[in-house]
Amino acid sequence: MTAAPLLSPRMSGITASPASVLRRRARELRAAGRDIIELSSGNLDFPTPDHVIAAAHAAALRGETRYTDVDGTPELKRAVQAALLRDHHLDYGPDEIVITNGSTQALFNALLATLAPDDEVIIPAPYWAPYLDQVRLAGAAPVVVPCAQNNGFKLRAEDLQAAISARTRWIIVNNPVNPSGALYSRDNLSEIATVLLRHPEIRVLADGLYEHIVFNGSPAPTLAEIEPRLKPRTLTVSGLAKSYAMMGWRIGYAAGPAALIRAMITIQSQTTSGASSISQAAAIAALDGAQDVLLARAAILRAKRDRFAELVNECAGLSCTPPEGTFYLLVACAGIIGKRAPDGRVIRTDRDFSAYLLEAADVAVFPGEDLGLSPYIRLSFANPSSTIEEAARRLKRACAALQ
Numbered sequence: 001m002t003a004a005p006l007l008s009p010r011m012s013g014i015t016a017s018p019a020s021v022l023r024r025r026a027r028e029l030r031a032a033g034r035d036i037i038e039l040s041s042g043n044l045d046f047p048t049p050d051h052v053i054a055a056a057h058a059a060a061l062r063g064e065t066r067y068t069d070v071d072g073t074p075e076l077k078r079a080v081q082a083a084l085l086r087d088h089h090l091d092y093g094p095d096e097i098v099i100t101n102g103s104t105q106a107l108f109n110a111l112l113a114t115l116a117p118d119d120e121v122i123i124p125a126p127y128w129a130p131y132l133d134q135v136r137l138a139g140a141a142p143v144v145v146p147c148a149q150n151n152g153f154k155l156r157a158e159d160l161q162a163a164i165s166a167r168t169r170w171i172i173v174n175n176p177v178n179p180s181g182a183l184y185s186r187d188n189l190s191e192i193a194t195v196l197l198r199h200p201e202i203r204v205l206a207d208g209l210y211e212h213i214v215f216n217g218s219p220a221p222t223l224a225e226i227e228p229r230l231k232p233r234t235l236t237v238s239g240l241a242k243s244y245a246m247m248g249w250r251i252g253y254a255a256g257p258a259a260l261i262r263a264m265i266t267i268q269s270q271t272t273s274g275a276s277s278i279s280q281a282a283a284i285a286a287l288d289g290a291q292d293v294l295l296a297r298a299a300i301l302r303a304k305r306d307r308f309a310e311l312v313n314e315c316a317g318l319s320c321t322p323p324e325g326t327f328y329l330l331v332a333c334a335g336i337i338g339k340r341a342p343d344g345r346v347i348r349t350d351r352d353f354s355a356y357l358l359e360a361a362d363v364a365v366f367p368g369e370d371l372g373l374s375p376y377i378r379l380s381f382a383n384p385s386s387t388i389e390e391a392a393r394r395l396k397r398a399c400a401a402l403q
């Protein structure tokens, strides 16, 4: 008798997220004594603000260590409600909000609750890689729509229109975009909304995780805010990870139609039982507290962005434009492809180039192949200035060594 296969057919083609694989590899190399500079990470080098940590500590001492309501504590839901009103003039009731383990879980719960086999989800590229496998895990098919650099890596209305089929259930709109840093203006979103208004059966997953990491002073707009007619079919998703440098606290949230939120809560009740009680107390302090930290940190990141972009553009074969949001440079490396490394190997793809940079220069970067756009690499500038300078020196040397 042959043993039954270990894995479900659901797992075919699903891999560990590229970010987690890179994190593990960098850690292994460091453990082996290598001085790796990690430009591939989604972590910020800012600490979580002190008053947020103090709130978590106080909550733990007060005994807030039990399960909370599956959908989040009423206090955090109220803080999310107030933040959506303050930042986006969006009015959601408590039954239209759910707190999740990072925005990752909000996105997945929504997809799992709504998708059936053969359904399609439109994902503009370049993209945050987990969107694709989340859609596949939910049994549906991602439909990737390339967004060209000459349009600022933004989705064109005509390309969206062409990608829509009778099977389209969702479109995912991330603003600003990881990995390109593109920031959709209100006008850009209006153009997308115009197409979507012609297709009332399509729902909108608006991912605003980097909404406060923008360099023009106001939170990135989101679709439900600029087109109220889309609000009844939009799920507005965000989280605390990037805005408040709370990556490891794992708090995200979603706001949308009550029926969808109820289904997401049902899934959550059967899977994670909800988010950490201590992290939820911390999130209240972050959302309710003084918000000037957001602008101050964005200004620091802006200076790092400008400096790093200048240095990267001095590297032979690389070019980039400073992004309007996020903390990533999306760097074109077409000028590297076809060159030969000192060990004789030819660099044929951005994945080869990333491997070369890791092995020859001790710099970990994210290959565009995993982000839906080649040949590019993504570099984080949420690092200390000295690290950015050293990383640029290594990149310059590594690029100059190619023939």
Ligand SMILES: Cc1ncc(COP(=O)(O)O)c(C=O)c1O
Residues within 6 Å of the ligand: 042, 101, 102, 103, 104, 105, 128, 174, 178, 207, 209, 238, 239, 240, 241, 247, 250, 251, 252
């Ligand atoms: C665009 C985007 N959405 C969602 C997430 C998920 O973040 P978290 O689960 O930490 O809230 C990330 C993480 O990097 C991201 O880049």
